Amino acid sequence: MNANLAQDSTNRESCRHVLLDRVNRFRLTQVGRLFALVALVALGLLSTATGAKAGGCGDPYRADAPPIMPFMSQQQGNQSIQPATIVGLWHLIYTANDGSKFLESFKMWHADGIEFENAFLPPSGGNICYGVWIPVGPRSVKLHHIGLMFDSGGTLTNTFTVDEFNTVAPTGLTYKGTFDFKVYDLSGNLLQEVKGTTAGTRITVE
Numbered sequence: 637m638n639a640n641l642a643q644d645s646t647n648r649e650s651c652r653h654v655l656l657d658r659v660n661r662f663r664l665t666q667v668g669r670l671f672a673l674v675a676l677v678a679l680g681l682l683s684t685a686t687g688a689k690a691g692g693c694g695d696p697y698r699a700d701a702p703p704i705m706p707f708m709s710q711q712q713g714n715q716s717i718q719p720a721t722i723v724g725l726w727h728l729i730y731t732a733n734d735g736s737k738f739l740e741s742f743k744m745w746h747a748d749g750i751e752f753e754n755a756f757l758p759p760s761g762g763n764i765c766y767g768v769w770i771p772v773g774p775r776s777v778k779l780h781h782i783g784l785m786f787d788s789g790g791t792l793t794n795t796f797t798v799d800e801f802n803t804v805a806p807t808g809l810t811y812k813g814t815f816d817f818k819v820y821d822l823s824g825n826l827l828q829e830v831k832g833t834t835a836g837t838r839i840t841v842e
Contacts, residue, residue, distance in 0.1 A: 717808030717838065720775050723747045726836040730815055733832050738817070743836065745769065751779055762786050767798070775804040775811075785819070794827070795820050802834055811836040 717724070722745045730738040741755040751767040765783030772778045781798035797820075802813030812835055819828040 715807070715809065715840070717840075720804045720806055720808035722769075722775075722777050722802065722804050722811060725839045726811070727839055728753075728834060728836045730817075730834055731832050732830055738830060738832055742839075745777075751781065753781065760786065760788065760790070772801070773803075775806070777802050792822065794822070800834060802836070809838045809840075 724745060726743045726745070728741050728743045730740070732738040739755055739757075741753050743754075744752045746752070749768055749770060751769050753765050753767070755763040755765070757763040762784045765781060767779050767781030769777045769779040777800075779798070779800040779802065781800070783796050783798075784792055785794040785796060787793050797818050799816045800813055802811045804811040812833065815832055815834050817828075817830045817832075818826055821827055
């Protein structure tokens, strides 16, 4: 009798180990499948990004590249902002006089005469800058903008200024103008100058 009980106990223990082993194997299989799925998704995204870059999407300054933020190309329809003022948030394109795209940015014009810009450039080189502006005519403004440039190690290397004259369209949804960009060394010597045109599209709540 005792021998039979001992044998039953041994059998139950053996079955328990078999079941635990199967459960653990199942869990490992499921985890393995999950990691495999994640790896495949990541690989797909990487391949898509690599293909897009090879096709020109990674270079926003190529003429054949699509907009890096397609939602900025949406039409405003027959909306208007009245009164037509430059105050607000804009998507801005700078084009040099030779026809090349010089810069793209988000620009904020504040009612107190302060302007703030976030250029589509690596932050390490200095892509945030400020300016002051005054009205000079109906829907027209004059801007003086200043900024700093840094090398890859974070050392200040240059300063720059941008002077603009811009006129807002009667709808208040776009503006156009001219710019004069100048780069100086730390002693104040002019090193480079680029002139061209500006084209802003207002970013609205809706």
